[in-house]
Amino acid sequence: MSDSFSTSTTLDVNGKSYHIRSLAKLGERFDIKRLPYSMKILLENLLRQEDGLNVTSKEIEAVANWEAKKEPDTEISFMPARVVLQDFTGVPCVVDLAAMRDAMVKLGGDPTLINPLSPAELVIDHSVQVDDYGHANSLDINGQIEFKRNQERYSFLRWGQKALNNFKVVPPNTGIVHQVNLENLARVVMTEEKNGEWFAFPDTVFGTDSHTTMINGLGVLGWGVGGIEAEAAMLGQPSSMLIPQVVGFELRGKLPEGATATDLVLTVTQMLRKHGVVGKFVEFFGEGLEHLPLADRATIANMAPEYGATCGIFPIDKESLNYLRLSGRPEELITLVEAYARVQGMWHEAGHAHAEYSATLQLDMASVKPSLAGPKRPQDRVLLEDVKKNYQEAVLELTHARHPKTPAEDRFANEGGGTAVGNEAVNPSPVSKCEVNGEAFDLRDGAVVIAAITSCTNTSNPAVMLAAGLLARNAAAKGLKAQPWVKTSLGPGSLVVTDYLKKAGLLTELEKLGFFLVGYGCTTCIGNSGPLLPEISKGIADGELAVASVLSGNRNFEGRVHAEVKMNYLASPPLVVAYAIAGTVNIDMTTQPLGIGSDGTPVFLKDIWPSNKEIGDFIAKTIGPEMFKQNYAHVFAGDSRWNQIASPDGDIYQWEDASTYIKNPPYFDGMSLEIGKIEDIHSARVLGLFGDSITTDHISPAGNIKKDSPAGKYLIGRGVEPVDFNSYGSRRGNDDVMVRGTFANIRIKNRMLGGEEGGNTIHYPSGDKLAIYDAAIRYQHDKVPLVVIAGKEYGTGSSRDWAAKGTMLLGVKAVIAESFERIHRSNLVGMGVLPLSFLPGENAQSLGLIGDEVFEIAGLHDGAAKQVEIVATGSAGEKRFTVQVLLLTPKEVVYYRHGGILPYVLRQLAKSPSDAAGKAA
Missing domain, CATH: 3.30.499.10 (Aconitase, domain 3)
Structure with a gap:
C-alpha cells in the first residue's frame, strides 16, 4: 500500500502497539478538524487503502479539501472492513458465490479463490413466521415450522459455513441481524494481525439489509447495499461512490414525559424527508446527545432508509463506551476505542465547536409528541x-x-359506544x-x-x-x-x-x-x-x-x-x-x-x-453486562435443531435438481472472458408503466406466494402443496420462483391497465392481458427487449437484490423513472440494467406515454453519454424526449459493460489468479 502523505504511525494501548493511519499527521497539510465525523472515517479508509490504482492521492486530497456546499461530483472508492448479511439476502449471496465457483471451474480458474476476503457474518432472522400466536407454546411451534420449511436453505448455509473462508452464520432463534450486530458483532475499532504486526482502524460495514444503518448509532459507519454489492465487497472489490454532502442534525434538550424514542425517530424521519437527504450522509450532534441513550441513537440511525439518507451517524463519545461496557464487550476493546477516537479527532464532546455541514437542521427533543406513522408510508x-x-x-x-354515494360528512356522523369495532353504528x-x-x-x-x-x-x-x-x-x-x-x-x-x-x-x-x-x-x-x-x-x-x-x-x-x-x-x-x-x-x-x-x-x-422515571428505574435494575455475555457466549453454535441439519461437504456445491429452494442461477450461462461494448437498445416494449413510490416490496415481494400466481403455479407443478409454499423471501435461492414473483405484488398498479391492482400487464402488439411474468416470457421468445417506466422514488424500501435480479431476468434492459432510491439504482447497474431518469419536470404523463409504444434508446456511446434521446412510437404518434443516463461513476460504466458486478469480479479473478491469491492471503 502507498502512503503519499506519510501518515503511517503507531498507537500504544493496552501494552500493544498498533499501526494506524494518522489523521493528525494529515492535518499538518490540510484543515481536517472542520470535517464531519463521517468524512474523517472515509478519509482514514482512503489513507489505508491507497494503492495508486483503486485509491489515489487525488482522492485523498479531494476528501481532505471537502467543500460542504458542493454538489457531489468526485468519485472515491470505499472498502468496508466487514459485511453483515441476513438470510433472505444472505442465501442468494451464498448461492451466487457457489455459482461463481462453478463458473470459475468452467473458465479454467481455481474455485477456492471465491471466498469472502473480509469477515462476513450472516444472521438468520428473516425466516420465522407468526403461524401460531397467543399462548406459551407459540415460540416452539413457530420454531418447528420454521425448521421444517427451511431445511434445504439451512442445509445450504451450513455447507457455506464449512466451505467458505471468513464466513460465519448466527443460527435461528438468536435475534434480528441489526440488534445482534449492535449488541455483539460490531467492533467499533477493528484490529488485524499481519506478519506479526497489529493494525487498528475504524469498524465499517456493508449490510444486505437497508437497516444496517442501525449500527451508526454506535459510531460505526455503514449502510445497506444490494446483495450483489455486498458480494463484490466480500470479493475484495471497493465500492465506488461520490463524495457525499453531509447534513448536520443538531439535537437539543431531552424527551418530555410520555414521549418515546419511536416518537422521536418518526419526527426526525418526517423532518429529514421534508428537507431532502437522498444520497447524503446525516450526522447527529449537539448537547442533546448527553440525554440520548445509545439505544435511542440506534433507533434513529436504524431508520435512515426511511428518511432517505445513506447513513444517519452518531459520533463516538462517553455514551458509546457506556454501551460497550453494558453489552459485555472486553475492557481492552473499550480502552482501544476511546484512545483511537481521541487520537484521530473522532471523539465528541458536548459544547465543542461542531463540524462544517452542507446544511443543518435543529430539533428540541422537548417538543416531540406521541406519534404514529401511516397508513402506508413510514415518513x-x-x-x-x-x-x-x-x-x-x-x-x-x-x-x-x-360506497361511491356515501358523503364523507355522513360516514362518521354517528360515532360512540357499543361493542362493534371501528365505525360504530355508522351506516x-x-x-x-x-x-x-x-x-x-x-x-x-x-x-x-x-x-x-x-x-x-x-x-x-x-x-x-x-x-x-x-x-x-x-x-x-x-x-x-x-x-x-x-x-x-x-x-x-x-x-x-x-x-x-x-x-x-x-x-x-x-x-x-x-x-x-x-x-x-x-x-x-x-x-x-x-x-x-x-x-x-x-x-x-x-x-x-x-x-x-x-x-x-x-x-x-x-x-x-x-x-x-x-x-x-x-x-x-x-x-x-x-x-x-x-x-x-x-x-x-x-x-x-x-x-x-x-x-x-x-x-x-x-x-x-x-412514567419516564419508572421506566428508567426498571432499566437500571434489570439490565447488565452478564445478560449479554451469557446470551452471546456461543452465538455461532446454534441449538439442537440447527446442529441436527445434515449438509454436504466439498468446495463445489452439489446442486439438487429437485430443490425448489436452492438452484444454480443462470447469470453466468455462456459467459466468456471477453467483453463487448455497451449496445444501444432497439425496438423495446413497455413491461410496466407505474406511478410514484414503487417500492422494492412492489417489485419483489417478500410475503406469501398466492397459489394462482405464476410462482404458485410453478411450485404446484413441482409437487409443492400451497401449505408448503413458504414466502418469496425464503425462496430467494431459486431464480425460477423469484423471477415469477417479480412485479407480482397484489397492490402494484400498472397504469397500462388503468391502475388496477395486481402484477399484470398488456402484451403488445397482441393486446392480451397477462401476468407480467407470462408477458415477459412471450417477449423473450420473440427476442423483444423491455423497459419499465415509473415516477418518483422508484425502488424505495428494503434493499432487495431480487428487485434488480428479477428485473434483469425478465428481460428488462432499462428502467426510466423520475427518480430512484440510491440502493436500487445501484443494484440495477450491478445486474446490467440501465437506469435512466426523465429530465426535471417531465414524466410519462407529461410526455403522453401510455405503454403501447416501441422504444429506441440510441447514442449511449459505450457508456460515455450523460444524456440520450429516446424515440417512442405508439398509437398516439411519435414522442421524442431526452433522459439522463444514471451510470454515475466510471466504475459503474465498467460494471454495466461487463453485464454486472458479478461477471466483472469473476473475469478479474479468472484472468489474474495470482493477484487474487495474493489478496486472499
Missing part, C-alpha cells in the same frame, strides 16, 4: 391525537369504490358478524387485526420494550385485555430482551394481554405475519373491510404486512399494546377511553402509561 407521521382523523380520511379513499359501513373461541362480535372498518411488537427498530430499545411491559401490567391490573379479533405477537430482537423482561417480571404481564413470544426475528415487519384466523379472514372478505395493523416496525408499505390488511401504522411498543386493547384505529386515545375496567369505569391511556 407520514401522524400525531396520536390525529390518528382517528387520519384513519377516517384513509378509509374514505379505500372504500370509495364500495352504510359494512359489518361482519364473527365469533372466535365462543366470543361473538361485529367486525368493521378500522379494526386492528394485527398488533405486533416486532422489528429491529424498536425491540433493540429497552426503554420502549419495558414501557410496553409496564403498560401491559397496568392495563391487566385494571381488567383490560386485547380484543379477540387482534392477532397479538411479541418478536424480540434478541435473547437479551427476553431476559430483562423476565427479570423485570413483565413478560408474564405482556402475556396476559396476548403478547406471547412468537420467535426471534423480523416477523410482521417484513410480511412474515402469518395467517389471520379463518373467521377474521372471512369477515374481512365478506364485508370488503378496510382493516388495520399496528406494529413497532419501520416499514408499512402497501401489501407488505399482510395481504388482507390495507392500512398499517407504525407505533412504539407501548402504543401497540394500547391499540390491541382498543381494537381499532378509529379512536382518539388522547380523549377516548381504551375500554371499561373491571370496576366498570372507563380506562384512558393516560391512566396506564408508565
Whole structure:
C-alpha cells in the first residue's frame, strides 16, 4: 500500500502497539478538524487503502479539501472492513458465490479463490413466521415450522459455513441481524494481525439489509447495499461512490414525559424527508446527545432508509463506551476505542465547536409528541391525537369504490359506544358478524387485526420494550385485555430482551394481554405475519373491510404486512399494546377511553402509561453486562435443531435438481472472458408503466406466494402443496420462483391497465392481458427487449437484490423513472440494467406515454453519454424526449459493460489468479 502523505504511525494501548493511519499527521497539510465525523472515517479508509490504482492521492486530497456546499461530483472508492448479511439476502449471496465457483471451474480458474476476503457474518432472522400466536407454546411451534420449511436453505448455509473462508452464520432463534450486530458483532475499532504486526482502524460495514444503518448509532459507519454489492465487497472489490454532502442534525434538550424514542425517530424521519437527504450522509450532534441513550441513537440511525439518507451517524463519545461496557464487550476493546477516537479527532464532546455541514437542521427533543406513522408510508407521521382523523380520511379513499354515494360528512356522523369495532353504528359501513373461541362480535372498518411488537427498530430499545411491559401490567391490573379479533405477537430482537423482561417480571404481564413470544426475528415487519384466523379472514372478505395493523416496525408499505390488511401504522411498543386493547384505529386515545375496567369505569391511556422515571428505574435494575455475555457466549453454535441439519461437504456445491429452494442461477450461462461494448437498445416494449413510490416490496415481494400466481403455479407443478409454499423471501435461492414473483405484488398498479391492482400487464402488439411474468416470457421468445417506466422514488424500501435480479431476468434492459432510491439504482447497474431518469419536470404523463409504444434508446456511446434521446412510437404518434443516463461513476460504466458486478469480479479473478491469491492471503 502507498502512503503519499506519510501518515503511517503507531498507537500504544493496552501494552500493544498498533499501526494506524494518522489523521493528525494529515492535518499538518490540510484543515481536517472542520470535517464531519463521517468524512474523517472515509478519509482514514482512503489513507489505508491507497494503492495508486483503486485509491489515489487525488482522492485523498479531494476528501481532505471537502467543500460542504458542493454538489457531489468526485468519485472515491470505499472498502468496508466487514459485511453483515441476513438470510433472505444472505442465501442468494451464498448461492451466487457457489455459482461463481462453478463458473470459475468452467473458465479454467481455481474455485477456492471465491471466498469472502473480509469477515462476513450472516444472521438468520428473516425466516420465522407468526403461524401460531397467543399462548406459551407459540415460540416452539413457530420454531418447528420454521425448521421444517427451511431445511434445504439451512442445509445450504451450513455447507457455506464449512466451505467458505471468513464466513460465519448466527443460527435461528438468536435475534434480528441489526440488534445482534449492535449488541455483539460490531467492533467499533477493528484490529488485524499481519506478519506479526497489529493494525487498528475504524469498524465499517456493508449490510444486505437497508437497516444496517442501525449500527451508526454506535459510531460505526455503514449502510445497506444490494446483495450483489455486498458480494463484490466480500470479493475484495471497493465500492465506488461520490463524495457525499453531509447534513448536520443538531439535537437539543431531552424527551418530555410520555414521549418515546419511536416518537422521536418518526419526527426526525418526517423532518429529514421534508428537507431532502437522498444520497447524503446525516450526522447527529449537539448537547442533546448527553440525554440520548445509545439505544435511542440506534433507533434513529436504524431508520435512515426511511428518511432517505445513506447513513444517519452518531459520533463516538462517553455514551458509546457506556454501551460497550453494558453489552459485555472486553475492557481492552473499550480502552482501544476511546484512545483511537481521541487520537484521530473522532471523539465528541458536548459544547465543542461542531463540524462544517452542507446544511443543518435543529430539533428540541422537548417538543416531540406521541406519534404514529401511516397508513402506508413510514415518513407520514401522524400525531396520536390525529390518528382517528387520519384513519377516517384513509378509509374514505379505500372504500370509495364500495360506497361511491356515501358523503364523507355522513360516514362518521354517528360515532360512540357499543361493542362493534371501528365505525360504530355508522351506516352504510359494512359489518361482519364473527365469533372466535365462543366470543361473538361485529367486525368493521378500522379494526386492528394485527398488533405486533416486532422489528429491529424498536425491540433493540429497552426503554420502549419495558414501557410496553409496564403498560401491559397496568392495563391487566385494571381488567383490560386485547380484543379477540387482534392477532397479538411479541418478536424480540434478541435473547437479551427476553431476559430483562423476565427479570423485570413483565413478560408474564405482556402475556396476559396476548403478547406471547412468537420467535426471534423480523416477523410482521417484513410480511412474515402469518395467517389471520379463518373467521377474521372471512369477515374481512365478506364485508370488503378496510382493516388495520399496528406494529413497532419501520416499514408499512402497501401489501407488505399482510395481504388482507390495507392500512398499517407504525407505533412504539407501548402504543401497540394500547391499540390491541382498543381494537381499532378509529379512536382518539388522547380523549377516548381504551375500554371499561373491571370496576366498570372507563380506562384512558393516560391512566396506564408508565412514567419516564419508572421506566428508567426498571432499566437500571434489570439490565447488565452478564445478560449479554451469557446470551452471546456461543452465538455461532446454534441449538439442537440447527446442529441436527445434515449438509454436504466439498468446495463445489452439489446442486439438487429437485430443490425448489436452492438452484444454480443462470447469470453466468455462456459467459466468456471477453467483453463487448455497451449496445444501444432497439425496438423495446413497455413491461410496466407505474406511478410514484414503487417500492422494492412492489417489485419483489417478500410475503406469501398466492397459489394462482405464476410462482404458485410453478411450485404446484413441482409437487409443492400451497401449505408448503413458504414466502418469496425464503425462496430467494431459486431464480425460477423469484423471477415469477417479480412485479407480482397484489397492490402494484400498472397504469397500462388503468391502475388496477395486481402484477399484470398488456402484451403488445397482441393486446392480451397477462401476468407480467407470462408477458415477459412471450417477449423473450420473440427476442423483444423491455423497459419499465415509473415516477418518483422508484425502488424505495428494503434493499432487495431480487428487485434488480428479477428485473434483469425478465428481460428488462432499462428502467426510466423520475427518480430512484440510491440502493436500487445501484443494484440495477450491478445486474446490467440501465437506469435512466426523465429530465426535471417531465414524466410519462407529461410526455403522453401510455405503454403501447416501441422504444429506441440510441447514442449511449459505450457508456460515455450523460444524456440520450429516446424515440417512442405508439398509437398516439411519435414522442421524442431526452433522459439522463444514471451510470454515475466510471466504475459503474465498467460494471454495466461487463453485464454486472458479478461477471466483472469473476473475469478479474479468472484472468489474474495470482493477484487474487495474493489478496486472499
